[in-house]
Structures are given as structure tokens and as C-alpha cells.
Amino acid sequence: MTDAAVVAENVSKRFRLYHERNDSLKVALMRRGRAKYEEFWALKDVSLEVPTGSTFGLIGENGSGKSTLLKCMARILRPDKGRTAVVGKTSALLEVGAGFHPELSGRDNVYLNGSILGLSKKELDSKFDAIVDFAGLERFIDTPVKNYSSGMYVRLGFSVAINVDPDVLLVDEILAVGDENFQRKCSEKFADLHNAGKTIVVVSHALPTVRNLCDRVALLEHGVLKAVGPAGEVIDDYMLDAHVERHDDGTGGSRWGSGEGRIERVEIIGANGVATQTVRTGDRITIRLHYSTREPIERPVFGIGIETLSGVSIAGPNTRDVDVVPEKINGTGVVELTIDRVMLLPGTYDIATGLYDYSATHPFDHCLHALRFDVEAGAPRQQHGLLALDAKWTIDGA
Amino acid sequence: MATVSELTQARELFRNLTLRELRGKYKRSALGWAWSMINPLATMGIFTVVFHFLINVEPDRGHPSGLKSFPFFLLCGLLPWNFLLNGLMNGMGAPLANGGLIKKVYFPREVLTASVVAAWAVQFLIELAVLMIALLFVGNVAFAFIPGVLLVLVIQMFFTYGIALALGALNVYFRDVQHFMGLFTQLWFYATPVVYPLSLVEGHRSIYNVYKLNPMVRFVSMYRDLMYDLRWPPMYDIAYVLGCAILSVLVGRWIFLKLEPRFAEEL
Numbered sequence: 244m245t246d247a248a249v250v251a252e253n254v255s256k257r258f259r260l261y262h263e264r265n266d267s268l269k270v271a272l273m274r275r276g277r278a279k280y281e282e283f284w285a286l287k288d289v290s291l292e293v294p295t296g297s298t299f300g301l302i303g304e305n306g307s308g309k310s311t312l313l314k315c316m317a318r319i320l321r322p323d324k325g326r327t328a329v330v331g332k333t334s335a336l337l338e339v340g341a342g343f344h345p346e347l348s349g350r351d352n353v354y355l356n357g358s359i360l361g362l363s364k365k366e367l368d369s370k371f372d373a374i375v376d377f378a379g380l381e382r383f384i385d386t387p388v389k390n391y392s393s394g395m396y397v398r399l400g401f402s403v404a405i406n407v408d409p410d411v412l413l414v415d416e417i418l419a420v421g422d423e424n425f426q427r428k429c430s431e432k433f434a435d436l437h438n439a440g441k442t443i444v445v446v447s448h449a450l451p452t453v454r455n456l457c458d459r460v461a462l463l464e465h466g467v468l469k470a471v472g473p474a475g476e477v478i479d480d481y482m483l484d485a486h487v488e489r490h491d492d493g494t495g496g497s498r499w500g501s502g503e504g505r506i507e508r509v510e511i512i513g514a515n516g517v518a519t520q521t522v523r524t525g526d527r528i529t530i531r532l533h534y535s536t537r538e539p540i541e542r543p544v545f546g547i548g549i550e551t552l553s554g555v556s557i558a559g560p561n562t563r564d565v566d567v568v569p570e571k572i573n574g575t576g577v578v579e580l581t582i583d584r585v586m587l588l589p590g591t592y593d594i595a596t597g598l599y600d601y602s603a604t605h606p607f608d609h610c611l612h613a614l615r616f617d618v619e620a621g622a623p624r625q626q627h628g629l630l631a632l633d634a635k636w637t638i639d640g641a
Numbered sequence: 642m643a644t645v646s647e648l649t650q651a652r653e654l655f656r657n658l659t660l661r662e663l664r665g666k667y668k669r670s671a672l673g674w675a676w677s678m679i680n681p682l683a684t685m686g687i688f689t690v691v692f693h694f695l696i697n698v699e700p701d702r703g704h705p706s707g708l709k710s711f712p713f714f715l716l717c718g719l720l721p722w723n724f725l726l727n728g729l730m731n732g733m734g735a736p737l738a739n740g741g742l743i744k745k746v747y748f749p750r751e752v753l754t755a756s757v758v759a760a761w762a763v764q765f766l767i768e769l770a771v772l773m774i775a776l777l778f779v780g781n782v783a784f785a786f787i788p789g790v791l792l793v794l795v796i797q798m799f800f801t802y803g804i805a806l807a808l809g810a811l812n813v814y815f816r817d818v819q820h821f822m823g824l825f826t827q828l829w830f831y832a833t834p835v836v837y838p839l840s841l842v843e844g845h846r847s848i849y850n851v852y853k854l855n856p857m858v859r860f861v862s863m864y865r866d867l868m869y870d871l872r873w874p875p876m877y878d879i880a881y882v883l884g885c886a887i888l889s890v891l892v893g894r895w896i897f898l899k900l901e902p903r904f905a906e907e908l
Contacts, residue, residue, distance in 0.1 A: 258906060314905070318747040321902040333747075341745035344661050346668040351661075358657040359746055361650045 248442035249293035253325035256286040285311040287466045296440045300457035308466040331410025339400030345389035356403045378402035415446045500608035504536035506596045509614040523621030532578040539573040548595035586631045587618045662760030692836045701838045706871040717869045718835040718861040724765040728758040732805030740908035758802045786867040803889030810900040833857040856885040
């Protein structure tokens with residue numbers, strides 16, 4: 244408990260869905276109640292702890308309750324059951340520039356917004372230059388904000404909120420504000436906060452961003468906490484689940500498809516002509532897919548994906564892209580992909596396989612982790628990155 | 642439950658929101674703050690013509706000041722009335738008007754109402770200052786009574802704040818509260834001795850007993866005592882409005898805090 248910055252204990256939140264919203268007393272009196280509504284539990288008994296100093300992601304589909312949970316943490320909503328507690332100064336980035344007064348200057352609004360977010364005048368005085376500088380609005384700071392472009396408006400709001408220097412920062416889907424330059428500044432600021440041991444809770448749909456940004460992730464589904472854990476694991480499971488809902492063949496979710504044809508086996512044939520699971524950078528290898536069909540398949544598309552263990556996709560060659568599409572396959576057979584020189588650098592990689600129809604939208608068989616293999620150092624030798632490039636250095640004047 | 646840091650924050654926020662109200666009020670109008678003088682003066686002109694010249698309402702002669710002037714008699718009641726009306730109507734509208742803020746940021750929501758009422762109090766103060774200077778020209782030197790005026794003003798401010806809190810919270814749930822209040826304040830206006838002297842009602846004993854329960858009767862009487870008649874108001878008047886103000890704040894806050902947690906959903 245001591246190292247948790249944010250705690251949610253058995254949090255439940257109920258919303259009322261009004262069928263016919265009435266704000267008028269007359270209707271209310273006539274119906275002897277405010278309005279007909281359905282109760283809807285946006286959060287059901289959610290308990291979690293966000294460790295101090297972590298960057299914590301809340302993910303889930305629309306309507307899963309992740310924003311509601313964030314608002315409960317920010318004390319904007321009050322849970323109907325359970326409680327949330329935050330240790331330290333909190334700043335919530337739910338909407339930047341909330342509370343800006345259009346007729347007031349940027350300067351006045353910085354002070355106004357800052358005090359809404361809980362800063363004293365003294366703190367604001369000392370941070371004012373940093374805020375304006377961060378937003379890049381020195382020239383316009385005495386202009387009424389109604390004359391700002393939407394980008395400037397958002398930048399100023401964001402800048403105030405992030406310079407509050409909170410112990411706990413709650414962020415909802417606003418990582419994508421401003422131009423590229425500003426976004427980079429924001430990412431740096433997030434990294435700074437993280438390095439300074441501050442706790443960040445992020446709600447986002449952008450799974451790659453969450454994966455990069457967060458240490459830990461909680462997955463919510465229809466208001467229920469489904470999983471909490473290290474970012475990579477939870478997100479992988481979630482993506483699998485998202486597929487399983489559509490096609491489940493009972494293999495635990497790493498494989499799906501309608502099943503008319505299957506890729507039974509994957510082999511890597513090494514330089515010496517023997518199947519192997521260890522290759523060297525620069526080797527000539529063949530990836531061999533053994534397929535079988537239950538019924539004839541017209542114009543099938545075979546493909547593989549090579550990924551790192553953390554799920555970074557490196558290459559995804561398929562037969563349609565290079566126009567190698569047979570009219571029909573039936574029974575069993577072999578598809579081979581020959582790679583003259585494997586340019587992967589040392590590490591462990593996964594091969595995913597797919598057998599699709601020609602439109603590449605309908606999977607007959609898709610297997611996420613068909614084969615795992617290791618790459619050992621070979622030629623070219625290189626320390627950094629995932630891939631070697633077929634390139635050479637020259638240095639003039641040496 | 643407000644912690645110490647929350648209260649400091651609230652004070653800062655209160656100051657800034659009040660400044661926002663004041664600064665934003667007359668932006669983009671050519672006459673700016675002059676409007677805060679023009680409005681009551683125009684109303685005074687209209688009321689003087691209608692009630693004094695057409696209906697022949699006679700103001701009481703100030704005792705002991707000896708002043709007898711309908712415009713000044715009127716202003717001493719009209720300005721406090723306007724403060725109540727503006728503070729109440731805008732204060733109760735504050736949660737609705739700041740819906741965007743309430744849905745996105747946490748802060749003590751009472752501050753919104755408080756800052757609106759405070760901003761109107763500042764305007765009222767300026768109006769009173771101008772009125773007192775104008776009174777000099779008809780021989781009423783009210784400066785000695787300034788502490789009294791300020792005391793009554795502060796009490797009236799809390800009185801207004803409490804009612805605005807309660808109604809503002811109810812208004813989030815039932816928007817007809819503000820329409821109802823639009824109507825009710827008209828009744829309230831005529832139940833307060835603004836355009837006529839209190840002595841007019843005093844004759845009707847049965848009505849008067851109910852009539853004087855209206856706290857605004859006492860408020861207006863006290864401002865008139867202090868600025869028009871140049872005398873100290875009776876102690877029991879002060880005690881009465883003070884009691885009303887305390888009750889108003891206690892009940893107002895209680896209702897507000899009961900309803901406030903679901904604001905973000907209902908707005």
C-alpha cells in the first residue's frame with residue numbers, strides 16, 4: 244500500500260441513461276419522479292493500485308469505463324461504491340484549456356487556469372516563463388485567447404497543465420495535440436516526469452503509444468477490470484482477445500481462421516539444407532510452410548510475419564504482393580520463401596503465418612506464434628538495431 | 642472534506658475567478674465599466690418618472706438628515722436590490738455556465754458561485770462609492786456611516802451567496818429553477834420598499850407583520866438609514882439579517898454539498 248500513488252478500491256460507478264431527459268419540474272411532478280431512466284454500471288467493482296513512479300495505462304474499447312475510472316481518480320466523478328485515493332498533488336489533463344476565458348489575454352488565462360489546477364500565485368510567477376516558453380507563445384501572450392488558433396489554444400492549455408508539476412498526472416487521450424515539434428516536447432516532458440519519479444496515468448486507444456509509454460497497463464471491459472500487469476503482456480493478450488471474439492478455433496487464441504485450409508507446420512531450412520531454429524546473420528535460409536486443405540481454395544494468399552518478442556513487426560512478406568498466386572490449391576503442399584541473406588541481427592524472433600483469401604481480409608488460418616527462432620552473430624556484424632543494411636562506410640581524408 | 646492545502650487553493654482560485662468575472666464583464670463594450678453606472682441611473686430615471694411624477698409616490702423626509710429627494714431615496718434601495726438580483730441570478734447560474742470546467746477539472750465548486758457573488762459585490766461597492774459622493778452635493782455627508790454600510794454589504798453578500806448556492810445546485814437538476822426565480826424576483830422586488838417608502842406599508846398592520854419578515858425589507862431599510870437618513874439602523878435589524886445570512890449559508894451549503902457530487906454527470 245505504501246508505494247501506491249493511486250488506489251482504487253472496489254470502485255463502482257452508476258450512470259443513469261435517461262430515456263426522456265427532463266429538466267423541468269412540471270414533467271417531474273406529473274411523473275412523480277425525475278424521469279424514466281435505466282441504470283447502467285460504467286464501472287463494476289474495480290480495484291487496482293498504481294505504483295508510485297510508474298507510467299500506468301488504462302486501455303479498453305469505447306465504453307469500457309476507462310475514462311470514467313480516470314475521472315473518478317481525478318475526483319470529477321464520485322464513485323457510487325468504493326473509493327479512490329490519490330497520494331500527492333494531482334493534475335488532470337482531461338481537456339486542455341478548460342476554463343479559458345476567451346476575452347482575457349493569454350497571460351491572465353495562464354494565471355486563471357493555473358489556479359484552477361491548484362497553483363498559487365507565487366508558484367505561477369516562478370513558472371510563468373517556462374509555461375509560455377513551452378507553449379511557444381511569447382509574442383502572443385498578451386493577446387486575448389479568442390484570437391488564438393486552435394493549435395495555440397491547446398498548446399497553452401497543455402503547457403499550463405503539464406507545468407503544474409504534479410506528483411500524479413492523469414491524462415486522457417490528449418497525447419496527440421499540436422504539431423510534431425510540440426508533440427516531441429510533450430513526449431520529452433512525459434519522460435522527464437517519469438524520470439523524476441512522478442506517476443502518470445494514461446487513458447488511450449493508441450496501443451502502440453501505450454506500449455511504448457507505459458510500464459503497467461490495466462485492461463477494462465464493460466466496466467470490469469480484466470487484467471493488470473506489464474504493458475507488453477496485457478496488450479498482447481488484449482489484441483489476441485480482440486481477434487478471438489471473431490474467430491476462435493480453440494487453440495487458446497493465438498490461432499484463428501475459418502479452417503478450410505491450414506498451415507500445419509513451419510520450418511526454417513538453413514544454409515546446409517537441414518531444418519534448424521538457429522541461423523546466423525547473412526545466412527541463406529528458406530522458410531517452408533506445409534499446408535493442407537479440407538476443401539479446394541481458389542487463389543489463396545500465403546504470408547508470414549517476422550516479429551521481435553516484444554511484438555515489433557519487422558517484415559511481412561506475402562504471395563499476393565509479388566503476384567505469386569496459384570489458381571487453386573487442394574490437398575497438401577509446400578510453400579517456400581527463400582531469403583538469400585537474412586539481415587536480422589542477433590536476437591530471438593517469432594514467425595507468424597497466414598493463409599488468406601485473395602482479398603486478404605478473410606483468414607482461413609492465422610497463427611501468431613508459429614515458430615520461434617534465434618539469430619546468431621554472422622556477417623555483416625553490427626551491434627545496434629534489428630536489421631543489418633546492405634551498406635558500406637567510406638571516410639574521406641583518413 | 643477540505644484539507645488545508647485545498648482551502649489555500651480555493652482562496653487563490655476564488656481571487657482569480659472573481660477577477661475573471663470582473664475583467665470579462667464589460668469587455669468588448671465601448672463604454673466598459675461606465676455601464677455599471679449607466680444601468681442604475683437609467684433605471685432611476687425611469688422609476689422616478691413613473692413612480693414619483695406619475696404615481697406621486699412621495700419619499701420620506703430623511704431623519705435626521707432632512708433630505709427629501711426621490712432619486713436618492715430610490716438609489717439607496719435600488720442599488721442593494723440590484724446587487725441581490727444580479728448576485729442571485731448570476732450566482733445560481735454559475736454551475737451551469739461553467740459546465741465545461743466542472744466536467745473536466747476538479748476544484749471546490751462552491752468557489753464558482755462565491756466568485757460571481759463577490760464580483761457583483763465589488764461592482765456594488767463602486768456604485769455605493771459613487772452614490773455617496775453624489776449625496777455630498779445634496780448635503781448628505783455619509784462618510785461616518787461607511788463601516789455600517791460595509792457591514793451590511795458583507796452580510797447581504799453572504800445572504801445572497803447562500804441562496805445562490807442552493808438554487809444553483811437545484812438548477813443543475815431542474816432548469817426551471819431559474820425561470821421560476823425570474824418570476825419570483827419580480828414579486829420580491831415589489832415586496833421590498835425600493836420604489837416606495839416603508840411607511841406606506843406600515844399602515845396596513847396585518848400585511849406589515851408578514852411583510853417585514855422579508856430580509857430585503859431590513860437590508861434596504863438599513864442602507865437608507867445609513868445613507869439617506871444618516872442614522873444608525875436599529876440593532877435588531879442587524880441581528881435579524883445576520884441570522885438570515887447565517888441560515889442562508891448553512892442551508893445553502895448543505896444543499897449544495899448534497900447535490901454537488903453528481904454535477905459532472907447532470908450537466
